[in-house]
Amino acid sequence: SAVISQKPSRDICQRGTSLTIQCQVDSQVTMMFWYRQQPGQSLTLIATANQGSEATYESGFVIDKFPISRPNLTFSTLTVSNMSPEDSSIYLCSVEEPAGGSGNTIYFGEGSWLTVV
Amino acid sequence: DQQVKQNSPSLSVQEGRISILNCDYTNSMFDYFLWYKKYPAEGPTFLISISSIKDKNEDGRFTVFLNKSAKHLSLHIVPSQPGDSAVYFCAARQDTGGTSYGKLTFGQGTILTVHP
Numbered sequence: 001s002a003v004i005s006q007k008p009s010r011d012i013c014q015r016g017t018s019l020t021i022q023c024q025v026d027s028q029v030t031m032m033f034w035y036r037q038q039p040g041q042s043l044t045l046i047a048t049a050n051q052g053s054e055a056t057y058e059s060g061f062v063i064d065k066f067p068i069s070r071p072n073l074t075f076s077t078l079t080v081s082n083m084s085p086e087d088s089s090i091y092l093c094s095v096e097e098p099a100g101g102s103g104n105t106i107y108f109g110e111g112s113w114l115t116v117v
Numbered sequence: 118d119q120q121v122k123q124n125s126p127s128l129s130v131q132e133g134r135i136s137i138l139n140c141d142y143t144n145s146m147f148d149y150f151l152w153y154k155k156y157p158a159e160g161p162t163f164l165i166s167i168s169s170i171k172d173k174n175e176d177g178r179f180t181v182f183l184n185k186s187a188k189h190l191s192l193h194i195v196p197s198q199p200g201d202s203a204v205y206f207c208a209a210r211q212d213t214g215g216t217s218y219g220k221l222t223f224g225q226g227t228i229l230t231v232h233p
Contacts, residue, residue, distance in 0.1 A: 001163070010158070033220070042223040043161070043206065058220075092160050105151065106208075106221055108160035 002027050002095050004109035012115045018081045021112045023093030028073035033106065034066070035092040043092065049076045083116045090114075120144045121209050123224035132233050136194040140207030140224050143188065147209040151221065152181060152192045155204045164205075165192070197231045204228050 003026040013019050023032065034046040047055040047068055055068040069077045080087050093109040122141045130136045138152075148169040153161035167174040167181045167190065174181050180193045194201055207224040 004160075006160075042225045043208075043221075044223070045220055048220065090158065090160075105163055105166055106210075107163055108153075111158065111160040113158050 001105075001107045002029065002097055004093055004095060004107060006091075006093050006109040006112050008112055009110060010113040010115075012117060013080075013083050015084055015116055017083055018079055019083065019114060020077050020079045021091050021093070021114075023076045023078070023109055025074045025095055029095040029097070030073070031096050032070065032076045033094045033096070034068065034076075034078045035094060035108075037090045037092065037111075038086075039088065046078070046091075080114065083114075085116045088114060088116045119225075120147075121207055121222050121224040123205075123207055123227045125227050126225070127228040127230070129230045129232065130197045132199055132231055133196045136192075136197045136201065136229055136231065138192040138194075138205050138207070138227050138229065140190050140192075141188060142190075142209050144209070144211060144222075145188070146211045147222075148212050149210040150181070150183060150190050151208045151210070152179070153206045153208060154201075155206060155226070157204075161206060194229075197229075199231045199233050202229055202231050 005024045007022045032049045035043045037043045045058050046061045047057045049055045049068050049070040051070045067079045090111040090113045092111045094106050096104045151166040152164045155161040165176050165179045165181050167183050183190045204226045206226045208221040
């Protein structure tokens with residue numbers, strides 16, 4: 001499977017500031033996905049990032065709050081803008097890879113654990 | 118609308134015994150199901166998956182069963198080991214093509230504790 005690296009692994013952020021999370025993959029992938037896991041909750045998809053096009057956001061997530069870049073096939077960034085304590089979450093980068101058989105598989109990075117104070 | 122449900126928040130099992138984790142779904146358009154294991158503050162680790170055209174998939178100690186008519190799947194871990202203690206997430210995918218391919222809907226997770 002692809003090796004997915006995220007930076008930072010964790011950070012404590014001040015309310016009202018913005019933070020950019022980086023995701024680096026060791027192979028070229030067409031689609032990258034950004035998920036969020038709030039404390040005690042399940043994982044929720046924020047957006048899908050394709051290289052060379054605008055990211056596609058899920059219901060409840062907007063570009064102004066979570067701008068995404070996808071400059072090439074191995075890298076993406078997610079910015080969490082104007083942070084509030086409700087943004088305290090683990091943010092996860094994921095990629096899709098062929099798993100053989102009848103489907104692809106989604107692999108995840110280690111996550112970026114943000115705490116907003 | 119919770120399309121993927123894991124109704125058991127936690128499960129406790131003795132080492133060496135079988136662990137059975139359950140997952141129900143409501144969306145009949147889901148065509149691919151995955152199980153992930155997750156430790157706190159880490160990313161999920163892929164365990165095993167199953168296509169909707171199959172009813173069983175096995176990989177070492179892990180077996181996933183799919184009952185499409187009941188919209189139910191389960192993950193069996195045999196034998197259970199203390200290192201299996203983690204949160205287990207069931208996830209489902211609906212292949213609608215384009216950018217939706219690979220979008221996963223997750224259950225709430227089940228905390229598995231395997232006692233020595």
